[in-house]
Amino acid sequence: MVPPDGVILEQLSEALELKLRxxxxxxxxxxxxxxxxxxxTLTQTAVDRGVFGLDALFVVGxxxxxxxxxxxQGLGNALxxxxxTEAGPRHAPNLRRVHGGELGGPDSHNCSTCHSxxxxxxxxxxxxxxxxxxxxxSTRSADIRNPPHVLGLGPVEALAREMTLELQSIRDRAxxxxxxxxxxxxxxxxxxxxxxxSITALPGGALDTKKVxxxxxDLVVKxxxxxxxxxxxxxxxxxxxxxxxxxxxxxxQSRLRDGKLDAKDLGDGPWYDxxxxxxxxxxxxxxxxxxxxxxxxxxxxxxxxxxxxDLADAFARGRALFDRAGCAxxxxxxxxxxxxxxxxxxxxxxxxxRPPIRVNVAEDGEQPKIEPQNGRRTAYxxxxxxxxxxxxxxxxxxxxxxxxxIPPAVFLTRPLWGLAFAAPYxxxxxxxxxxxxxxxxxxxAAQARDxxxxxxxxxxxxLQVFLLSxxxxxxxxxP
Numbered sequence: 001m002v003p004p005d006g007v008i009l010e011q012l013s014e015a016l017e018l019k020l021r022x023x024x025x026x027x028x029x030x031x032x033x034x035x036x037x038x039x040x041t042l043t044q045t046a047v048d049r050g051v052f053g054l055d056a057l058f059v060v061g062x063x064x065x066x067x068x069x070x071x072x073q074g075l076g077n078a079l080x081x082x083x084x085t086e087a088g089p090r091h092a093p094n095l096r097r098v099h100g101g102e103l104g105g106p107d108s109h110n111c112s113t114c115h116s117x118x119x120x121x122x123x124x125x126x127x128x129x130x131x132x133x134x135x136x137x138s139t140r141s142a143d144i145r146n147p148p149h150v151l152g153l154g155p156v157e158a159l160a161r162e163m164t165l166e167l168q169s170i171r172d173r174a175x176x177x178x179x180x181x182x183x184x185x186x187x188x189x190x191x192x193x194x195x196x197x198s199i200t201a202l203p204g205g206a207l208d209t210k211k212v213x214x215x216x217x218d219l220v221v222k223x224x225x226x227x228x229x230x231x232x233x234x235x236x237x238x239x240x241x242x243x244x245x246x247x248x249x250x251x252x253q254s255r256l257r258d259g260k261l262d263a264k265d266l267g268d269g270p271w272y273d274x275x276x277x278x279x280x281x282x283x284x285x286x287x288x289x290x291x292x293x294x295x296x297x298x299x300x301x302x303x304x305x306x307x308x309x310d311l312a313d314a315f316a317r318g319r320a321l322f323d324r325a326g327c328a329x330x331x332x333x334x335x336x337x338x339x340x341x342x343x344x345x346x347x348x349x350x351x352x353x354r355p356p357i358r359v360n361v362a363e364d365g366e367q368p369k370i371e372p373q374n375g376r377r378t379a380y381x382x383x384x385x386x387x388x389x390x391x392x393x394x395x396x397x398x399x400x401x402x403x404x405x406i407p408p409a410v411f412l413t414r415p416l417w418g419l420a421f422a423a424p425y426x427x428x429x430x431x432x433x434x435x436x437x438x439x440x441x442x443x444x445a446a447q448a449r450d451x452x453x454x455x456x457x458x459x460x461x462x463l464q465v466f467l468l469s470x471x472x473x474x475x476x477x478x479p
Contacts, residue, residue, distance in 0.1 A: 011475060022066075037073055044286040044346055048354045054293065054364050057357070061294020064287060065121070068109040069245055074282030076106045076246040077275035079267050085136040087267070092277050093246060100136035102265040104243030107131075111240065114147040118421025118472065121298055123149040126429045130244065133401060143399050145226060146429035149418050151472060153224075153233050154296035154361035155370050155382045156415065158342045159335050160223040160231065163191035163388060167219040174201035184208075189219070192335050194387045214389035216405075223388045226427040228412030229404045234292045234347065238283075242266070247282045248275060251348040285346040292344050293357055297365020301418035303383060304471050311465055318466030321459055326448035330391060330413045334381040336373065337361075368473050385416035385470065394442025397426065409443060420471035434464050 042052055042060055052060070069075040076093020086100035099105050107130060108114060114128040115121055124147030134142030167189055174187035178201040189196040189212065197213035209217040216222070224230040230239065241247040248266055255261035257271035266274035273280050305315045322328055340363075343356035362369050362380055373379040390410050398408035411427060419425075424432050431437035441449040452460065 014475075016478060033070070037067060037069075041284075042286045042290050044284065044289060044351055044354070047286055047289050047357065048351075054297065054357075054359060057290050057293040058297050058365055061290045061292075064111075064291050065115075065294060066110060066112040069247060070109075071277065072279065074245075074247045074277060074279040075109065076277065077267055078277040079269075079275060082268055082276070083264070086264075088136055096136060098131040098134040098136055098139055098142050099243065101133060102243075102262075103267070104132075104246065105130075106244055106246035108244050110245075114244075115150055117423075118149065118418075119475065121150045122472075123147055123418075123422040124429075126424055129429055132243070133403075141400075143401060143403070144428035146424060146427065148226075148414075149301075149422055149472075150295055151298050151418055152300040152370075152382075152384065152415075153298065154342055154359060154365075155300060155337060155340075155380075156223045156384060156388075157231075157233055157296070158340060158361050159192070159337050159382055159384075160221040160388055161342075162337065162339060163194070163221040164219060164231075166191035167196060167215070167221070171199055171201070171207070171219055174199060175205060175207070177201070178203050179205065189213075189215075191221070194332070194335075194389055196389065214387075214391060221388055223412065225403075226411055226414070227399075227403050227406045228388070228390050229406060232292075233295050234288055234344065237288055237291050237295070238347070241283050241288075246275060246277075249288060250281065250284045251288070251346070253280075254348055254350070285348050285351055289344060289346060289357060293359060296342055296344065296359045296361065299366040299368055299473060300370050300382075301470060301472050302368055303417075303469055305469050306465065314462040314465040315469055317459070318462035318464065321455065321463045322466055325451040325455070325463070327452070327463075329448070330387055330389070330445065331385040331416055332387045333385060334383045335386075335388070337370065337380045337382050338378070340370075340380060383417055385419075386413045389413055391445065392443040393445060396440060396442045399427070416467065417470050418472055420468045434467050435460065 046052060071093045076095060077087065078092035078094065079087035080090055080094055086103045088094040088096045088100060093106060095106055097107055114124040117123045117125055126146065128147055130145045130147070131139050131142035132145055170187050170189055174185045178185040182203045184200055184202050186198055186200045188198050196215050198211045200208035202208065220231050222228045222231045224233070224236045230236045238249050238251065241249060242252065252261060252266065253271055256263060256266060256274055263274065267276055269276035306312050340361050342359045342361050344359060345356045346354060370380045370382050373381055390406065390412050392409050393411050394409055400408065402408055425434065425437035426440060431440055438449060438452050452463065
């Protein structure tokens, strides 16, 4: 369906504005290298004082996402020959395709290089796979990750926070009851209809977490990363700067100084320059806040059913088959969200008393957004097709090694919204098609996989029509 003329004109205006801004950015950086980064850097103090609104944070965050960092701005490291194969053999910036342990690459100059498929902020091709936690040389040694799209992150973090609060409230009530009764109390853990096993509170205040499922014992739902190892957008941004760009945050420097971070993951230099590249200030809290606010305001993917009668019928049948095959038991069609205001805070203790940046994930930033459940907008549906829980997917999909204590075969249920522009599929991009991806499911998903493969050919095709209708709103782009 062709959008109305007014919508097309609005999109053209936005695309032209973006094009002019990009052209200006390139010209500015060409004339005076490094000036653009200064132009696109907002201090945390200025953000705290409200000098810049969310619109400004979005624009500047967009520039940072696309900015190509240089060695003089902290890109990479100068650790060649100091930490064996982990640090890499070359002079600064010491780029390499295969990461050396947790030290990382660096393997890129900016964020947008690996998040571009299907449009800005999209997924990555196989050629953009990251080779993590390797020996710094052979791809066979690495834990491969395909870059996912970064749309809809704001609602996802907001959902995870609500689920965490639900789970931890159950834990706290059980502890209180156990203390008052003097007897062990077993409590069933569930959040937004998703079961996370159970926990036993003991009278002395201890917890038995052996029956907790799909989440860490701290009951913090971590919705980011293929294995679900990060709780916040900010955590992912900070980690990505470090392992993909070799850019160390001031917060990590403070943690290193205070003995709260393993030095080998940053380098063997002093706490203020652990990667020995001569750049002490690489990414500060203001830059992290800006980029986090940008990502939190990105559009949400949409469902776009086919328009032709035959394919529309296939879409409807595929939606029903998705439930019947058992796919929806993990890939929940939607989760309900009540509090749409996401508070973004610095992690550096120096800024602990600063007011948060508040992003309304149902209104602020790019459209389209998540949909309200009612006219009063007191609750919203997030159609992410995930339960935000970790599951054992069997040995066939297992990674070479654990990640932050998460076993090799365990993965977060991947949100399927935006699936149409996210090929290739699975954590390492091994599946070129949706059909391939489903057939490679195992472990807890084996029953649903078998139900899918037992379907008639036309029914499998219908289910794929439904899945490939999970897409993003088309936008005008000016190259």
